Amino acid sequence: MQELKAALERQALAEGFAKMRVTRPDAIPEAMGRLRAFLAEGQHGQMDWMAERAHWRGDPAALWPEARAVVMLAETYTPEADPRAATLLHDRGAISVYAQGKDYHDLVKRRLKRLGRWLIEEARGRGSAAEIKVFVDTAPVMEKPLAQAAGLGWQGKHTNLLARDLGNWFFLGAIFTTLELPPDAPETSHCGRCTACLDACPTQAFPAPYQLDARRCISYLTIEHRGPVAPELRGLLGNRIYGCDDCLAACPWNKFAATARDIGYAARQGSPPLAELAALDDTAFRARFAGSPIKRIGRDRMVRNVLYAIGNSDDPTLAPAARARLADPDPAVAEAARWALARLGIAIVDNPDMPEP
Template sequence: MTESKLQNVDYPELAAQIKAWSQELGFDGVRITRATLPAEAGERLQAWLDAGYHGEMDYMARHGLMRVRPAELVPGALTVVSLRMNYWPGEARAAEAVLADPEAAYLSRYALGRDYHKVLRNRLQQLSERVRTAASALGGRVFTDSAPIAEVALATQGGLGWRGKHTLLLTREQGSLFFLGEIVTDLPLPEDIEEPAHCGSCTRCIDVCPTQAIVAPYQLDARRCISYLTIELAGAIPAELRPLIGNRVYGCDDCQLVCPWNRFAVASGEADFAVRHGLDDVSLSTLFAWSEDDFKTRMAGSPIYRIGYERWLRNLAVGLGNAPSTPAVLAALAARREDASALVREHVAWALARHGE
């Protein structure tokens, strides 16, 4: 962008336009912040990595402090537009009811519909194009959990919410049940003001965690987190953690379900986040009977697809091992006793042993 064009842009007006456009595109909140974070952010990240809390997520260590330095991702970056979009599927069977049904499969509520990466990226690109047109040029990129960027830290700095003790972004208006996305740009947009935290002395998220993965306020040991164990971990789930996982076969929402701020959560109006294939109310045995073709067909376009069929069966075997010893549960496990995957066979054997088989 030339100097003359820079001078002709009304940046406060453009910032207001960005917020109006984001609402038109289905976003539920937007704030703007500078594309730099304080040194403490890098120090906290390095301490977390040094403690090994990232587990087998090697990319976290590989990218290192780039995560807190947006300008290394987008040279010349000046500001970050942080946005959020609600995902809670209001029509789904109540999460608490599924968790209380030991033969049901619990999948994190964000994963019941279509893959959010595609939905958010499309909307972010549309917003970026509007900004590009309005400002005559734009040097920047859009992100949605797609690059090493400290999205919660940036969203917090911009006042989109505050970091809860479970490490997720929280808002007073709508809790924490939303996705985040960013536009990192070289435009000198006016910055929004950071909001103070409102967790107070509450420790419900820490206390409820089935595996005690929140080792201290604002500190998560991913190696114990059920979301990590059922999604990111490629190999065997540690045997000592399996009984604690219960019927959670893809992700975990416990820390959010007990958060007082989520009483203000708003159901998503986005059709792509609506429940698909009855995944909000289905038995572990039914899902364990799926063939690989069933998995690929029904999970196409879902965030669950990326873990693959083998991990899917591994997770379900753990859930079945924690389920009651009903004929349906025992028959489902016995049918895969000689599964082609050594990983699945090992988890099935563990599950059958839990049932005295």
């Protein structure tokens, strides 16, 4: 199996992955306890699916008992410039690097399936039967602990995976297989005394190193959180309308970041004008973000985020864009419009048609 594993790694690199390592499904016994503590503290916020599928998420062996190995793969999406520069463009929205191009779920899964089919055929040619299942982010798989157990990298103090030869700008994919592929040695943390990622967080979402309270994380608030964001956190969002890259961008290991190899990750969204986004209806939203991971949050949540950014812009010329949303059918959007105008110091004339928040 060592020869098959070596051949698989060569094929993975040829397919466009940046790195491959292997672990066993039972290699993260501590994961369930950490997950339960996270859930017990309520730090998952509204992400109820984490609790509902915790029995699978915390134990990869339970997800597919027939699996004997987990192939973990890294796919880079390194930006060409520091994404934090976009947070200074107050009349425009800052979008997380990973959402700038095509939906990574589609790109990574397509590559995983090709590699998985190759593995099945290669194993058959060597006299072994193989079954596989591929996973990218949406399944109840704890990719980051598995990746560390495989030696792909380690979970930094910001809880994201990073590697000495890749930085932290990469996606993770997993191939579960019935083949007994030899596992690699796990990786250990190389963060040392550095706290750059923790210090960079605008909302202080890290109660301690290696711990994240999603309820304060800008990525969670702008993507997963439904309804109004807590008023004390809105001003800290700045102009971030989808995700946040501050902790990732601050990591010193990024000096070793590998260049993105798939042109699909090239930036298409850029930093769009807030006034344009505030005017989107559902049809225009879907058209503008077709093929992008942004599409999944829906028009209402995006426009809510845009209105918070307008309120943080200190730019009264954006007031008309907010005023136009005062009677929005979505209560969270209408309330965000009122908040934005108040932040800009614009008086609101009572409108009997305006819905209550």
